Amino acid sequence: MTILALEEICFAYPGHAPVLEGASFQLEPGQRLSIAGPNGSGKSTLLRIALGLQTPSSGRVIVFGKERRVEADFHDVRRRIGLVFQDPDDQLFCPTVAEDIAFGPLNLGRSKDEALAIVDRTLTDLELMHLRDRITHKLSGGEKRLVTLATVLAMEPEALLLDEPTNALDTKNESRLLEILKDLPQAILLVSHTPSFRQALAPDTLELRDGKLVESRG
């Protein structure tokens, strides 16, 4: 079943010119798809619309085969599709890394012991155990970004939406992130300005231009 289908999405922030004017794409299970486009072209907005964090003025959002219109329609969507925000500070809000990663599983009804086991497993998989008990807001930008990915993976999502995941990463951590993401079974929708990263993870690229998604010219 198609994970995500956005059809002819139009959207404008109140009092501003339209950002999206008929944008459409689909994400299939196991697919890796990139979206490129200039700053301000609406890439993050499109991801937020996919998870119901913004409401389009027209067009259809179909997730796991069901059209989603109102807030309640998106509750299971946000549990099943993980969004890694562009700014980690929008996503990390607990005092320590372990608490931030445990937050999602606890919210899904896991016991404290189960959540702590998920924390340790996720951090081990990502080779981030050394950050487990650190104060979240004192992490470096790159560390925050990797921890943000850990918070999302701890929810065991069926698909990942990644908004500029290489921001603030040095070359070594960018390569590590690439290896981690390449090995994941989930479908991935990648928004990235970095052509080499798109090429390596999700060469199938659409470009957001004038409010529409078009085949990338490379």
Ligand SMILES: Nc1ncnc2c1ncn2[C@@H]1O[C@H](COP(=O)(O)OP(=O)(O)OP(=O)(O)O)[C@@H](O)[C@H]1O
């Ligand atoms: N809350 C808001 N209110 C008004 N305008 C907004 C708001 N959020 C974003 N915008 C504007 O909407 C447009 C699209 O923003 P968006 O963040 O989706 O673009 P983007 O393609 O992700 O950009 P970038 O590549 O710089 O991350 C921009 O012009 C931005 O300034």
